[in-house]
Amino acid sequence: MKEVMLDCYGEACPVPLVKAQNKLNELELGDVLIVQIDHSCAMKNVPEWARKEGYNVEVEEVDDGEWEVIIEKNK
Amino acid sequence: MAEVSRASRRGSNRNRKPKKNQIPFGVLLALFVVVVAIILNAKSSTLALFWITGTAFGFVLQKGRFCFTASMRDPYLTGSTSLTRAVIIAFALTTIGFTAIKYGYAAQGLPIPGMSYVAPISIATLIGAFMFGVGMVIAGGCASGTLMRVGEGFYMNMISLVFFVVGSLLGAHDYGWWKEHFISKGPSVFLPDVFGWMGAVVLQLLVLMALYVIAEKYEAKRGGAGH
Numbered sequence: 001m002k003e004v005m006l007d008c009y010g011e012a013c014p015v016p017l018v019k020a021q022n023k024l025n026e027l028e029l030g031d032v033l034i035v036q037i038d039h040s041c042a043m044k045n046v047p048e049w050a051r052k053e054g055y056n057v058e059v060e061e062v063d064d065g066e067w068e069v070i071i072e073k074n075k
Numbered sequence: 076m077a078e079v080s081r082a083s084r085r086g087s088n089r090n091r092k093p094k095k096n097q098i099p100f101g102v103l104l105a106l107f108v109v110v111v112a113i114i115l116n117a118k119s120s121t122l123a124l125f126w127i128t129g130t131a132f133g134f135v136l137q138k139g140r141f142c143f144t145a146s147m148r149d150p151y152l153t154g155s156t157s158l159t160r161a162v163i164i165a166f167a168l169t170t171i172g173f174t175a176i177k178y179g180y181a182a183q184g185l186p187i188p189g190m191s192y193v194a195p196i197s198i199a200t201l202i203g204a205f206m207f208g209v210g211m212v213i214a215g216g217c218a219s220g221t222l223m224r225v226g227e228g229f230y231m232n233m234i235s236l237v238f239f240v241v242g243s244l245l246g247a248h249d250y251g252w253w254k255e256h257f258i259s260k261g262p263s264v265f266l267p268d269v270f271g272w273m274g275a276v277v278l279q280l281l282v283l284m285a286l287y288v289i290a291e292k293y294e295a296k297r298g299g300a301g302h
Contacts, residue, residue, distance in 0.1 A: 039224075040137065041220075
């Protein structure tokens with residue numbers, strides 16, 4: 001049950017999404033991936049993709065214009 | 076949903092600095108927009124209109140997370156067509172709106188506005204569209220998207236903006252040559268001339284509706300399987 005941070009600050013859409021997809025593939029069941037983003041477009045498509053995949057997703061605005069998308073690999 | 080709350084307790088929220096209250100800045104900015112509009116209006120009401128519509132358009136783009144780039148890219152990348160369908164709906168609305176304006180002028184026997192945008196179609200259109208598509212995905216934004224993200228303060232798009240200007244200048248510099256040798260060779264089609272006003276609107280809406288249905292089917296087919 002580890003928790004992995006993925007730093008995507010300064011990365012434009014769709015780089016955070018692709019990185020998150022690749023990272024999540026490496027993780028084990030029950031692990032949590034935290035994607036840090038500051039691109040408003042990635043704020044939309046990363047959670048949208050993860051929810052569609054059926055993972056538990058939470059989005060938190062940690063600072064103005066900076067978000068953490070918390071994805072739990074629950075399946 | 077116990078599991079969601081478990082996900083929500085994670086994150087790097089241990090030593091977070093408090094966020095600045097943005098409301099005073101927002102009020103100041105709104106005042107600034109109004110003051111500039113009043114100043115512009117003293118010079119020309121058209122300028123003030125451009126200023127207000129431009130500001131409103133930017134606001135809608137940002138808050139709606141509307142992105143033409145994503146509308147073309149996400150179907151392939153994530154299988155999501157929500158933005159693609161949003162763009163199709165926008166096209167459908169503008170089709171009706173612009174046709175109404177143009178028909179209004181034509182019905183009164185006045186010259187139809189915006190006819191200079193009925194440009195010839197040629198292989199240049201295809202090649203140009205393809206190049207633009209590749210460029211906007213790499214740059215992380217089309218023209219409006221780049222401007223909107225510069226406003227958000229995203230540094231990478233500032234670089235995009237600089238080279239967007241450079242490219243536009245180069246393009247404008249050589250446009251005459253391209254127009255003479257390639258672009259003007261193609262036929263230019265104004266749909267109402269071919270199908271009549273009603274026919275053109277109906278045809279275009281039918282095509283858009285078909286695209287919408289295809290987009291929805293495609294998303295359902297990609298479903299949760301994704302990658």
